[in-house]
Amino acid sequence: MAERQHPKATPGAAAGIEITAQAAEQDALLTPAALELLAGLHRRYEATRQALLGARRERQAFFDAGGLPDFREDTAAIRAGDWRVAPLPAALLDRRVEITGPVDPKMVINALNSGANCYMADFEDSTSPTWDNLMTGQRALREAVAGSLTFTSPGSDARPGKLYTLKPFREQAVLMVRPRGWHLDEKHVRVDGSAMSGSLFDAALFCFHNAEVLAAKDRGPYLYLPKLQSMEEAALWNDALGHIEQALGLAEGRIKVTVLIETLPAAFEMDEILHALRGRIAGLNCGRWDYMFSYIKTFRAHRDRVLPERGQVTMTQPFLRAYSELLIQTCHRRGAHAMGGMAAQIPVGGSDEASIEANQAALAKVRADKLREVTAGHDGTWVAHPALIPIARAVFDERMPGKHQQHVLREEVTVGRDDLIKPSLGTITREGFEGNVEVCVRYLAAWLDGNGCVPIHNLMEDAATAEIARAQLWSWLHSHELHLDDGTPVDFALLERAFIGLPKRIGDRARIPGGSRINEAIGVLDRLTHADEFEEFLTLPAYARLD
Ligand SMILES: CC(=O)SCCNC(=O)CCNC(=O)[C@H](O)C(C)(C)COP(=O)(O)OP(=O)(O)OC[C@H]1O[C@@H](n2cnc3c(N)ncnc32)[C@H](O)[C@@H]1OP(=O)(O)O
Ligand SMILES: O=CC(=O)O
Numbered sequence: 001m002a003e004r005q006h007p008k009a010t011p012g013a014a015a016g017i018e019i020t021a022q023a024a025e026q027d028a029l030l031t032p033a034a035l036e037l038l039a040g041l042h043r044r045y046e047a048t049r050q051a052l053l054g055a056r057r058e059r060q061a062f063f064d065a066g067g068l069p070d071f072r073e074d075t076a077a078i079r080a081g082d083w084r085v086a087p088l089p090a091a092l093l094d095r096r097v098e099i100t101g102p103v104d105p106k107m108v109i110n111a112l113n114s115g116a117n118c119y120m121a122d123f124e125d126s127t128s129p130t131w132d133n134l135m136t137g138q139r140a141l142r143e144a145v146a147g148s149l150t151f152t153s154p155g156s157d158a159r160p161g162k163l164y165t166l167k168p169f170r171e172q173a174v175l176m177v178r179p180r181g182w183h184l185d186e187k188h189v190r191v192d193g194s195a196m197s198g199s200l201f202d203a204a205l206f207c208f209h210n211a212e213v214l215a216a217k218d219r220g221p222y223l224y225l226p227k228l229q230s231m232e233e234a235a236l237w238n239d240a241l242g243h244i245e246q247a248l249g250l251a252e253g254r255i256k257v258t259v260l261i262e263t264l265p266a267a268f269e270m271d272e273i274l275h276a277l278r279g280r281i282a283g284l285n286c287g288r289w290d291y292m293f294s295y296i297k298t299f300r301a302h303r304d305r306v307l308p309e310r311g312q313v314t315m316t317q318p319f320l321r322a323y324s325e326l327l328i329q330t331c332h333r334r335g336a337h338a339m340g341g342m343a344a345q346i347p348v349g350g351s352d353e354a355s356i357e358a359n360q361a362a363l364a365k366v367r368a369d370k371l372r373e374v375t376a377g378h379d380g381t382w383v384a385h386p387a388l389i390p391i392a393r394a395v396f397d398e399r400m401p402g403k404h405q406q407h408v409l410r411e412e413v414t415v416g417r418d419d420l421i422k423p424s425l426g427t428i429t430r431e432g433f434e435g436n437v438e439v440c441v442r443y444l445a446a447w448l449d450g451n452g453c454v455p456i457h458n459l460m461e462d463a464a465t466a467e468i469a470r471a472q473l474w475s476w477l478h479s480h481e482l483h484l485d486d487g488t489p490v491d492f493a494l495l496e497r498a499f500i501g502l503p504k505r506i507g508d509r510a511r512i513p514g515g516s517r518i519n520e521a522i523g524v525l526d527r528l529t530h531a532d533e534f535e536e537f538l539t540l541p542a543y544a545r546l547d
């Protein structure tokens with residue numbers, strides 16, 4: 001690898017850049033050279049980003065007019081061609097258990113120490129992008145990479161705080177970072193008067209501060225790329241990461257990525273996405289929660305494809321099974337890993353009989369999910385909580401003796417367009433409807449309060465799972481013809497009653513994350529569900545309220 005050269009901090013290097021927020025010690029992160037890199041990326045790629053967001057809207061207009069997603073004719077040669085992605089780095093060969101989580105210092109230490117093979121530090125679904133969270137997260141990652149990160153939990157008179165320190169580097173999980181999706185701006189960094197991309201801000205700042213140390217240890221930088229919808233969006237990432245490599249003096253292809261296939265349109269372009277990133281891609285991941293959200297969103301105007309309540313939409317639903325099998329087949333043909341996704345269950349605390357039983361049931365669900373994944377041919381999986389690592393590891397160790405199972409080609413799988421969009425059978429119960437309202441309101445309240453991942457009724461809830469609840473409410477209410485399984489019409493009166501019943505479901509607001517923002521969250525959800533137009537992302541109007 002070439003010696004890393006920081007761009008020179010020439011006088012006026014950051015001209016045209018405005019930082020509109022202040023967090024502790026941010027100057028150490030936002031140095032003139034770092035700002036120059038950010039500005040350069042914005043000036044070079046912002047027009048393309050905006051054009052691609054426009055292309056998303058155009059494609060959605062086609063779906064709204066009754067069109068259906070399909071494999072592209074103009075890229076048939078890529079799908080038919082005999083090519084493979086570049087060889088994977090040694091550190092990314094065995095990824096059987098990956099833990100994910102937000103980027104606050106305690107989480108970062110716990111995740112790196114957790115015993116998982118990899119840790120995806122998440123600026124996306126599980127982080128509320130307050131300026132403070134972003135700066136704290138970048139600082140924590142920089143210190144973690146340098147090996148100096150520590151954290152002391154708040155203590156009390158009776159008990160001192162607990163000191164958290166990192167295990168030795170070789171015992172740590174391999175670090176991967178997930179920047180925000182293309183749709184999100186970083187409103188606090190304005191270049192030539194316009195907000196820069198949140199994706200490029202997160203990715204470039206992380207690489208700027210850590211690439212040299214990571215590359216020296218043969219550990220990346222490694223990124224997870226979320227919510228892509230097309231190969232053109234993958235190509236934009238490829239170009240932008242190439243630019244970062246050049247600016248930082250890194251060898252071409254040094255920054256490796258794993259792409260989440262978590263939108264329905266992207267499922268029709270898996271080969272194309274791998275191809276666009278073939279010099280740097282290590283795998284695809286089944287981001288099932290955003291994928292369900294995307295299915296609902298894509299088919300917002302298709303009444304024959306309305307999904308039943310979330311609890312009934314499991315990975316054994318035909319459209320989800322088809323997507324995961326196609327992903328495995330596609331990855332293994334091209335020499336990439338096919339990563340599984342996240343079971344939403346987390347351990348249930350408590351020592352009473354009911355809690356113990358609930359915990360056993362939750363763990364059994366996680367085990368069954370991981371067994372399905374390894375049997376289908378996935379090369380690894382995700383867990384949301386350290387206590388789930390031994391469960392996932394045991395399943396993968398037993399069924400996957402090698403570092404991965406790319407040799408499982410799944411050539412017998414034949415997934416066509418109709419398999420990927422097959423309607424799902426099921427019902428909507430009152431509990432399912434009211435549960436969606438509760439999850440949405442509680443999650444949004446926590447997010448507005450700066451917390452992007454919370455346990456609700458013993459399930460992990462993040463931006464993707466909350467989006468399912470929000471999108472389902474809109475699609476059910478705007479279908480105008482649905483009934484609960486008990487015959488009650490699904491209409492705005494039902495929504496109103498769910499809001500009225502919320503205080504009882506939620507209990508003492510002071511005890512839940514973001515409790516003080518519940519009314520604000522109700523207001524946002526009420527507006528979004530009544531709106532004639534479906535809002536593309538819950539986090540777009542919510543972001544306007546942050547900071
Ligand atoms: C759809 C998707 O995008 S999935 C990816 C995004 N989602 C995620 O990454 C989920 C991450 N998980 C979490 O944030 C948490 O596990 C939650 C919010 C679900 C539950 O958190 P809690 O209720 O605090 O869990 P709990 O109290 O059982 O935690 C016990 C310990 O495990 C730690 N822990 C919990 N989850 C994680 C994690 N993912 N990574 C590292 N440490 C963790 C806690 O910090 C705590 O540590 P401590 O004992 O030192 O204080
Ligand atoms: O990011 C993961 C998902 O399931 O969404």
Ligand SMILES: [Mg+2]
Pocket residue numbers: 125226260262287289290464
């Ligand atoms: Mg996601």
